[in-house]
Amino acid sequence: MKILFIGVDIMKKILENKNKLILSALNNTDKVLEVFNSSLEGISEKEADKRLKEYGLNKIPHKNKKTILKRIAEGFINPFTLILFALAIISIFTDILIPFFKNEEISFLTVIIISTMITVSGLIRFIQEYKSDNASEKLLNMIKSSSIVLRENIKKEINSENLTVGDIVFINAGNIIPADIRIIESNNLTVSQSVLTGESEPLEKNNSVCNEELESVTDYSNIVFMGSNVISGDAKGIVINIGKDAFLGDIANELSNINEIDTSFTKGINSVSWLLIRFMSIMTPVVFFINGFTKGNWIEALLFAISIAVGLTPEMLPMIVSACLAKGAVSMSKQKTIIKNLNSIQSFGAMNILCTDKTGTLTMDKISLKHYFDINGNENKNVLDLAYLNSYFQNGYRNVLDNAIIEYVEHNEKNFNNKELENYIKINEIPFDFIRRRLSILLKENNNIKMITKGAFEEMISICSYVYDDEKVSKITELQREELNKKINSLNDRGMRVIALAVKDIKINDENQLQDLEEIKKLENEMVLVGYLAFLDPPKESSYEAIKKLNEYGVDVKILTGDNEKTTINVCNKLGININGILLGNEIDKLNDDELKIKAKKANIFAKLYPHQKSRIVSVLKDDDNTVGFMGDGINDVLAMKMADISISVDSAFDIAKEAADIILLEKDLTVLEKGIIEGRKTYANMIKYIKITASSNFGNMFSVLMASILLPFIPMQSVHLIILNLIYDLSCTSIPWDNVDKEFLKLPRKWDASSIGNFMCWMGPVSSIFDWSTYLIMYFIFCPLFVSNGILYNKLGNYYNGADLANIKTMYTSMFQSGWFIESICTQVLVIYMIRTAKIPFIESRPSKQVFLLTFSSIIILSIVPFTNLGHHLGFVSLPKTYFIFLVPCIFAYILLVTLLKKVYIRKFGELL
Structure with a gap:
């Protein structure tokens, strides 16, 4: 049980609001009208304006509404940036404070680069989510919730935000109740208060005076509460509390503390994140101790271990995921599609069954x-x-x-x-x-x-x-x-x-x-x-083509309607839609869930359905390992919408249907859904690209660094080199959310599968290690001895050199080795993006986006040039001989060839690459 520590003033306010409700429930209509200075003819417009200034707008704090500061915090605070922040603190000690007190050379470079990584990751994530939220908010503002009120004895429709205390308001079936209201007239009114009490059964409400004070205010039969919905009947009432003063507003703080249930998608992202963090947590101390014991320089070993930790930390993962989802939301907003729940974009792409009503989708909705x-x-x-x-x-x-x-x-x-x-x-x-x-x-x-x-x-x-x-x-x-x-x-x-x-x-x-x-x-x-x-209701000519397209994209469209089967069959026949099977509501009631699952799998028309039957059909389809979407706009659709993996509604729908929806369309058209599905699959494709590339790359780097630490007599790459390498690679990856996706990949729905990442990592990761080890061997046994030490290996240098000459020759040997591995690393690490981004042959059969091409090749060119510049020499690089590139080019081609062959084998074994 949560204990909320609330200020005295707020507690008084809550008690005051509750007392208003109790007072209204226990007194007759005349007394209630007198207390709230109103009448059966309603208040005047002048009085309404006055009360709006006194009580404020009829809005409650929205738990999903984020301030700029909260957005910034979410952009910058995640496990990966916290790790980088900790590493930056350590670097301040190792690179700045310790050298300062020892009168040694101070280096700000590592701290600056880590800070740049944190800033780039956080800013891009913040900007993309901000753009996404703004796009959705602009569209949401087009959908106004309205209420029918009586002011100066004139019935009028107003924005629900402008409802105020004392207003006489009318409510009907399908409405979400806009404020706390004392009923003064009612007609067979039933209301669901599940949003407040969790009780699913609708309650009868009326205008009768209650005779005794009850334990819970929600039990009063003549009071209806903001946020609950009207199931049937109609009523007229007087507004008692609005906005933050309403019963729902009183508990808004508690509601805002309730976290959303993790979907399979968010669970998958979290599992990958913690898997990579565990890799980093294990590898960093192992590399530190191995290098400390084998090389004897513990400060250098610590710096190298920090660099490895930075390299193994996928700090761009939250940004890439957010950017992919946000880009999808912005793209869909241009199609007049409002994404209420950002994670639903991935579910949209994964959907393989769409259940929808006949009216407005197959027909013109002009009865x-x-x-x-x-x-x-x-x-x-x-x-x-x-x-x-x-x-x-x-x-x-x-x-x-x-x-x-x-x-x-x-x-x-x-x-x-x-x-x-x-x-x-x-x-x-x-x-x-x-x-x-x-x-x-x-x-x-x-x-x-x-x-x-x-x-x-x-x-x-x-x-x-x-x-x-x-x-x-x-x-x-x-x-x-x-x-x-x-x-x-x-x-x-x-x-x-x-x-x-x-x-x-x-x-x-x-x-x-x-x-x-x-x-x-x-x-x-x-x-x-x-x-x-x-x-x-005339058939909609575009429906046939839209359903055909959805079928081509692996989405099976099923018609769930309360109408009779003959009317539905006629519409389907006119549109040329194949009928695979018909199931009626009375037949469904005779089937158990297992029997219904078999029938529902085949049938694509379900007619004469009650609301609970629609919900049951969605449930059994989900149990059969399908990702089910439901498109609805009426009261009778809400149960099924809540049951579905992804619920879709339209701006003209009943309030209760729009509230239940993950996605709201401004046009009730299946063609819009096709575009949304494609966008959802593009989003998934680009997220999984980065995740699999990063996971396999980090897995391969783990083996490369471990082997180098054990076998080499020196640090294989300076810490600053690793930091720069990781920064540039991460920057090149920021283009992935804007990458092209193969048309073939978009044709099929794909569910989030974290296990496939493990398989991919274990298959593709070691390939980069093979070529890292090849580079170690070539650089250590051929290039460094040939161009630095007259054919003498590093471990034999002490036999031929001593003093300053030995120190200089060792530095040159190490620098050339590190320069060679640096260039090979950036080439293989960046080029593998092209290999893994598609199941096809890169460039020939599948072209990347301009953003990916420009950023990745710019990264390769810039970092390949760095060792030959004064900046590179200052960073500890040396110019490599031309013959190095004679080795590098075939090495890269061999790497590409091996990855391509292994990719084909992987696809044959597991069915798909991504």
Whole structure:
């Protein structure tokens, strides 16, 4: 249990906010309005402005919002930069302080270079993440959360941030509640408070006064809280607390301390990081003691060990990972795609199954009413009028079908008169739910109460015992049922969505009995079927090509819809989409998870689904070792979105769906997804390139340095040489996030697999060691004796030279050896990037980006020239004979050839290079 130490003033504020909620729950509406100086007509705009200045905007501290200082800290603070910082401190003692007190030459170079490494790594990471966050924030600002309020008795839509205490606000199904609200009117309201309490079951809320103080404020039935979401029904209420003063705001500090669960990707990155740190931790003391004992100079051994530690520390890893992810996010923002969770980019690329609804992806999402038939299949205005009354008077979630009916009547009916609606008084309603799949309205006209119900045909026909035919009510016959089914199926086959309409006269003495929801639900039986309405959402022509492209990229698209199978099949047929299998909701309920897993693997159309069935399908697909994405925009999609590896929504979606999404599209189009998948795979490819190159290079360097420390009578490379080598190599690697990726690599989804890094490291690492050892042998036994000591080996120099001559000749011998290994190291270490970045033949079959080419070859040219310059001589290098390059060129070609051959063998054994 966390203990939070909170200041007295803050504690008083929390208690004050809590007391407001309790006071509001225990008092009637009039008293609450009086306390908050409001009325049923709402507050005035002038008063709202005044209160906004007093209470502030309706915002709470966002746990993901980072200050500039926090961004900088995250850019610079990680295990690798901390190691470099520690090494810099040690270098200050060994290179500056100790020589200063001994009156010896002071060198700032190592400290400067290590500081440069830390600065470059941190700055690039900071800049890339800053650009990424800004790009996403600009797009997020385009998506405004709004609320419906009553101000000066005028209903208006405002930005939720401008909601203030005392406002009268309306909430409906699908809304995320924008503030702490005391309900003053309600209609079958159910709310999920799982974000606050962790309880998954929705709670019924109403406007009744609570009679006693409860232990938890979340238990009050007439209070709804910021951040919770409306599952069904609607309500009107008065705002009690906003922003940081809301119940959610009170616990915001605690919420911000909760860390996100590590994904397989972050776990993989962490495992690689600690593997490389362990290598460095083991090798550094081993090299220090070996060189200390064999060479006798412990200060020099310490400097060399520090340099090895710097060389083996992949300090650019956090920067490369962040730069790759941030670059992906920025690229996707240009495609009007908002990345809410940066790590989701990698999951986007790894996705091999996309589950999506039919509406808006396969279709235009422009539903229009085409027909309103009586039971005989004739256009009938009475059917249209009754449907309009049902859609107009409902207070809950008004869906696209409701909007289509209302739009058709108000725009196409010449005799439409809005004043006629005043003849009707709404008594109550039974809101739509995904079990009943229908909605009922109770209306009173001239003392006659009528229930008007519309919903899915199958569910409606099951509650109808009568039909309205030739202006009279008669018992429905089996023949009529069969004929109706044929007509509905015919419309479905033409791609139309069909809903049925029924009515029932309610005879009751006491209207108060119609306020009990459970009681009026019992009235939904023995109804009179009046007719049915047909809607058309035209197929989206681009969908076929988009799905074809997704399939080419290894993504299997599955349609999960609440609509019936015939309508979905019609749309698929029109678009030329192959149907591999169909599974219906009622069939799914009869299958256990193992059986469903087998069926779900084959089927690509799932129809007539309830929300929990969508979630279950996603779950079994995930259990079958798939990376599953879910694209949804409705209340019924949220369960499945939370279950998926990556959840995708659109800016027009319900608040609750956008909140659940990792990625938000500003266009509901599968074509945008294709671009996102490609970007995700590019991101993964360039990250894994750097990781595998660095891991194998460090593994090879470990063997090279270990062998050199044991066998050579001198330090194989000065510490400053290693530091410079590592700095330039790291700078050349900063171009990798911008590298090209082979088209073939992009064709398949790839999951993060840390084990493949170990295999790659053990195979490729020793190759560089072989050529390092070859360079040792050539330099030690041929070039150094030939061009420095008249054919005499280093260990025999004492037999021919003494005094100052011996010291000078040993220095020349060592310097030439170190210069030769330095140039060979930079050439092999940088050129291996080209070998490993692609499974193809470099340059011929696969070209790197301009950034990679320029940085890497600049590194080779600059460091190959350094030993021949005054700067190089000052650093302890010597000019190498021309014949050295006669050795170097074939050595590099042999290295490239061996890596290429080994690469082919590796691919044959493990299936892929990266």
